[in-house]
Amino acid sequence: MKGEVGGVPSLRSRALSAALAASGGRRPLASAEAVRTRVAQSARRPASHLPPRSLGRVADVSRTFVGAWPVYDVSPPGDESAAQVLYVHGGGYVGELARPHWALVRNLVTRARARVVVPAYVLAPRGTADRTVPVAADLLSGLIASGGAGGTVLLGDGAGAGLALAAAQRLRERTGAQPSRIVLVSPWLDVTMSRPEQAEIGAPDREGLREAGRLYAGTLPPDDPRVSPLYGSFAGLAPMAVFGGSRDVLAADGRELLRRARAAGVEVEFHEARGLPHGYPLLPVPEGRAARERIVELVRSAADL
Known part of the structure; x- marks a missing residue:
């Protein structure tokens, strides 16, 4: 399935896109200098990855540690979950879990009745791909092995989608195991940022992302599959669903993923929303709500795969 979602973007999404464009250099990944500034600030005063207190009113929330990673387990209270989700958050590998990420987790718990496992992985430049991908693959392997009648869904957005896909590839190489489904939202899959159409959509963001990718790559080349899956x-990868906006500088990654995955015989459900920006399924716009509803449906149906 491949399709462009909707026709003219909603009034609310157009207003939000205009506001994002007007923010210019104030965006945290708007330039290489902005990325370096953010990393320096995070080193001095790390941002919180704690879930909002309100999440505890609708879910059971606990925290464990996998090595240096805090890992949150969020489940429907007093109710056996219908599925389990490993959710890997975005932020250009330099940004922590934030409210939009936790809002998506809340949606999955309350609407899909899913158990959601959320790692607060170590950020770049301390957390590099050679260290991060194996730990993510271990988490995914453990979740799949723990079973669950509803199946296991691997979900990531932005940089988290890149890490999620790299972890699925790593696990396939180790054991051949795969989750029931892989869901990728505005995936960042190639840190080289070398596609010509990316310069047309967002030249400043392109340079900022390239710098963030360099920090995440560490000593690996940027086209190493652990860095750029x-x-x-x-x-041999699981069936996929991919969501992206046509006004996202990363839209080209999603389109190339569709081509390569289908050529390898992987089932891909592809949604591209016309005129929408990066991460639109996490935004409070009509198109975002429709995408979240589809993600809920995909999680609910994981047991049927």
Whole structure:
């Protein structure tokens, strides 16, 4: 399934897109300098990754540690979950879990009745791909092995989608195991940012993302599949669903993923919303709500795969 979602973007989404464009250099990944500033500030005063207190009113929330990673377990209270989700958050590998991420987790718990496991992985430049991908693959492996009648869904947005896909590729290489489904929202899959159409959509963001990608790559080349899973093999991966906006500088990654995955025989459900920006399924706009409803449906149906 491939489709462009909707026709003219809603009034609310157009207003939000205009506000994001007007923010210019104030965006945290708007330039290489902005990324370096953010990393320096985080080193002095790390941002909180704690879930909002309100989440505890609708879910059971606990925290464990996997090595240096705090890992949150969020489940429907007093109710066996219908599925389990490993959710890997975005933020260009330099940004912590934030309210929009936790809002998505809340939606999955309350609407899909899912147990959601949320790692607060170590950010770049301390957390580099050679260290981060194996830990994420271990988490995914453990979640799949723990079973669950509702199946296991691997979900990521932005940079988290890149880490999620790299972890799925790593796990396939180790054991051949896969989750029931992989769901990727505005995926960042190639940190080289080398596609010509990216310069047309967002030249400043392109330079900021390239710098963030360099920090995440560490000593690895930027086209190593652990850093940029678009260059890895897609054979044997789980069925995928991909959501992106046509006004996202990362839209090209989603389109190339569709081509490569289908060429490898992977089932892909592809949604591209016309005129929408990066991460639109996490935004409070009509198109975002429709995308979240589809993600809920995909999580609910994981047991049928």
